[in-house]
Amino acid sequence: MSERLEDIAAAMVADGKGLLAADESSGTIKKRFDTIGAESTESSRRDYREMLFRADDAMKAHVSGVILFDETLRQKAADGTPLVDVIRAAGAFPGIKVDGGAKPLAGFAGETVTEGLDGLRERLTEYYGLGARFSKWRAVIAISDSLPNWTAVKQNAQALARYAALCQEAGIVPIVEPEITMDGTPGDHSIDRCATVTEWVLNTVFDELFDARVSLEGMVLKPNMVIDGSKARKASVDEIAEKTVRCLKATVPAAVPGIAFLSGGQNDKEATAHLSAMNAAYDMPWKLTFSYGRALQAAALEAWGGKPENVAAGQRAFGHRARMNGLAATGTWSQELENAA
Ligand code: 13P
Numbered sequence: 001m002s003e004r005l006e007d008i009a010a011a012m013v014a015d016g017k018g019l020l021a022a023d024e025s026s027g028t029i030k031k032r033f034d035t036i037g038a039e040s041t042e043s044s045r046r047d048y049r050e051m052l053f054r055a056d057d058a059m060k061a062h063v064s065g066v067i068l069f070d071e072t073l074r075q076k077a078a079d080g081t082p083l084v085d086v087i088r089a090a091g092a093f094p095g096i097k098v099d100g101g102a103k104p105l106a107g108f109a110g111e112t113v114t115e116g117l118d119g120l121r122e123r124l125t126e127y128y129g130l131g132a133r134f135s136k137w138r139a140v141i142a143i144s145d146s147l148p149n150w151t152a153v154k155q156n157a158q159a160l161a162r163y164a165a166l167c168q169e170a171g172i173v174p175i176v177e178p179e180i181t182m183d184g185t186p187g188d189h190s191i192d193r194c195a196t197v198t199e200w201v202l203n204t205v206f207d208e209l210f211d212a213r214v215s216l217e218g219m220v221l222k223p224n225m226v227i228d229g230s231k232a233r234k235a236s237v238d239e240i241a242e243k244t245v246r247c248l249k250a251t252v253p254a255a256v257p258g259i260a261f262l263s264g265g266q267n268d269k270e271a272t273a274h275l276s277a278m279n280a281a282y283d284m285p286w287k288l289t290f291s292y293g294r295a296l297q298a299a300a301l302e303a304w305g306g307k308p309e310n311v312a313a314g315q316r317a318f319g320h321r322a323r324m325n326g327l328a329a330t331g332t333w334s335q336e337l338e339n340a341a
Contacts, residue, residue: 020092
């Protein structure tokens with residue numbers, strides 16, 4: 001595999017492929033395991049993720065890279081093979097979440113700023129040595145009638161830009177993820193409010209990336225879709241596709257090779273339908289694909305249920321979602337193909 005940033009970035013968004021976000025922090029993966037009544041231990045987390053990474057057909061055909069949490073990047077499969085090697089053997093790049101999480105922004109109730117820049121240069125060097133070729137930093141932007149404040153938008157965008165520049169210095173492709181959340185604060189906002197805030201945030205992020213001398217050819221953007229709050233009316237698939245594409249065209253330079261959406265709390269089939277609708281109906285200067293966590297894993301997690309005898313079932317469920325999203329990435333998914341499984 002080529003080691004130039006722009007080649008890695010292009011491979012991450014290759015036709016019909018996308019990213020598996022499996023970088024849940026220890027706290028988040030425990031919450032996911034709680035939903036199936038499984039205990040979260042170092043070995044159960046390993047078993048679950050090994051199940052996904054060894055779903056060979058799905059990985060080879062539809063997964064260009066896997067975002068890992070620090071623990072997983074260092075873990076070995078049950079047979080002693082480093083998980084990084086399992087991922088590489090499937091033709092995918094190992095990636096690493098490097099942010100330290102969204103922390104309350106002092107002076108701004110209800111808003112956060114993502115931490116983790118201190119010591120990042122040294123951590124990136126280590127991660128490169130462990131095999132990571134791309135990374136992720138997630139900024140979380142609150143949304144309501146009165147939020148976000150400019151301070152939160154600006155400080156999160158600056159942190160994303162500093163992170164992205166450090167990654168490129170280290171030979172690692174940065175995934176730049178400014179997420180305007182669907183839920184929270186209080187989650188009843190309209191799709192048009194989401195469009196306004198998303199456009200504002202993305203414009204600010206690309207200003208900061210320019211100031212930080214980040215190479216747009218060597219990065220991937222991971223945005224939210226333009227969508228109603230989780231407690232608001234549900235816009236149609238076509239309206240979400242139209243408003244999302246319009247917002248991205250207004251803000252994301254054509255030099256960016258690809259945009260890989262987060263699922264952000266959409267259910268798995270919705271996340272697939274929305275992505276496919278965009279790719280089916282619009283001409284765009286960049287690739288549009290998935291970097292889903294919950295929307296790729298929910299069915300697999302449930303089918304697995306924490307039981308070794310269910311590994312094959314978990315892999316089948318993951319394989320189906322990966323296939324459906326692979327189709328969506330080329331705009332060729334349909335409800336009939338979804339139901340045929
Ligand atoms: P979801 O697709 O579950 O939102 O997770 C993607 C992700 O990596 C969020 O940072």
